[in-house]
Amino acid sequence: MRRWGTAIAAIVLASAGLAGTAGAAQAVGTSSAAACATAWGSLDRTDPALSGKPLENIRTGQNECYDRMVFDIKGATAADRIGYRVGYVETLNQAGTGDPIPVGGGAILEIKVGASSYDYETGKSTYPGKARQPLPGVDVSGYQTFRDTRYASSFEGETQVGLGVRARLPFRVFQSDGHLVVDVAHSWNAAS
Template sequence: MIHPRLHRLTAVTSGVLLAAGLSLVAPASATTAAAGRAPAQTQTPLVVNARWGGHPTYDRLVIDLKGGLPSVTVTPVSHLVYDGSGKPVPLAGKFFLQIRLNPAAAHDDAGHSVYKGPKLQKIFLPQLKGLALTGDFEGYVTFGAAFATNPYYRTFTLHSPDRFVVDFAHTNRC
């Protein structure tokens, strides 16, 4: 006959070993959920607005973000087109820049737009003449900017809140 204390010790040891073995093979989300915590997810940065302003020696474009800063490329292009359709963007200009953020989205998980800025806007600044949201698809958000003259620009990021900034230089207009 097995002593009750030995029986209890064997049961507890078996339970600990069984639980340890299960936690080694269970996916992290299952063990996290079992522990009463939500699984960790990487959040795609959201593009929520675009705005601009004129200054004595430069025009500034600011893209407001929520949830972090994505990678951004700014590329001179010969013309602007809408992502997906390839249709031309109706912005007047001789020079254009494509601004592409990735990974990023201008919509939430349910597909509702979180972007509150302009979709297509003529702008009357010394350098920046127009802005369009040209795409929000498969982790990329794309803008197009139009200019009358070839733009000299610099880019940088700001935090609290997160923003991507492009300054377009021009001669002093004061």
């Protein structure tokens, strides 16, 4: 299963033109540390947009410099803004109830995506996440940075996920062709 996830992540990286940075740096003879330069920081990132489109899937992948989580938004294109709030928290508290949800790892990254886990018009589920449970179909065993995943809720147009990571590490958030991408670096010192 992890092989498929890695293969899909590689295809997404290649098709979005994101894999070129590490490859180009190594092609000109720079060190691996230079290829993994991650001046991203660990402060909260926010874009308040609500896409109005439903979440379809969440998947993960690995890179030599970071671990990646991708949120697939059904029907979203590069022209659609996908809102988010991503930041480290002491405890993951379920939106709507405030109930704490245990997440394994040395630090917890709370990710709220401006897309619900259900279709607004039909009310039917578009993503099969269950509160307090690991993300369906996602296995992060063997990852360098990721330790655990937990689905928290879909509340008021946002889907909330807890990502357990090894430690509080630098991360970045960006949108690519209708997908929201969260990368968490393997280290602070830019070495993989």
